[in-house]
Amino acid sequence: MEKSFEPFQNVFVLTIDLPRSEDYGLTSQLRRSSNSILANIAEAFGRFSPKEKKIFYIYARGSAYETKSHLLYGNEIGYFTDEKCKKLLEEYEFLIHELNKILKTLNQS
Numbered sequence: 001m002e003k004s005f006e007p008f009q010n011v012f013v014l015t016i017d018l019p020r021s022e023d024y025g026l027t028s029q030l031r032r033s034s035n036s037i038l039a040n041i042a043e044a045f046g047r048f049s050p051k052e053k054k055i056f057y058i059y060a061r062g063s064a065y066e067t068k069s070h071l072l073y074g075n076e077i078g079y080f081t082d083e084k085c086k087k088l089l090e091e092y093e094f095l096i097h098e099l100n101k102i103l104k105t106l107n108q109s
Helices: 003-016 026-045 050-076 082-107
Strands: none
Touching (some): 003 082
């Protein structure tokens, strides 16, 4: 498995066992916010100007924070174990850190 895709794949696997009543709630929101990160990073990579790239990296960072929020909520109501949630939160925190480094570099351009 490609290392860079792990957090996104882990979110999908984590949500498989959520109750059916969450199909249009937490399951959908968590998967969409996680997928949005990847899509926005790809979009940024495909842009030419630093200004355009920056916009999509900012969107990706926002979706990463949204994903973290959904994970914390799922943990708080007992859907996710502390262990699984902690690992994913660390992965997304690392991703946010990396996005911040990219944004800092783009701000200097």
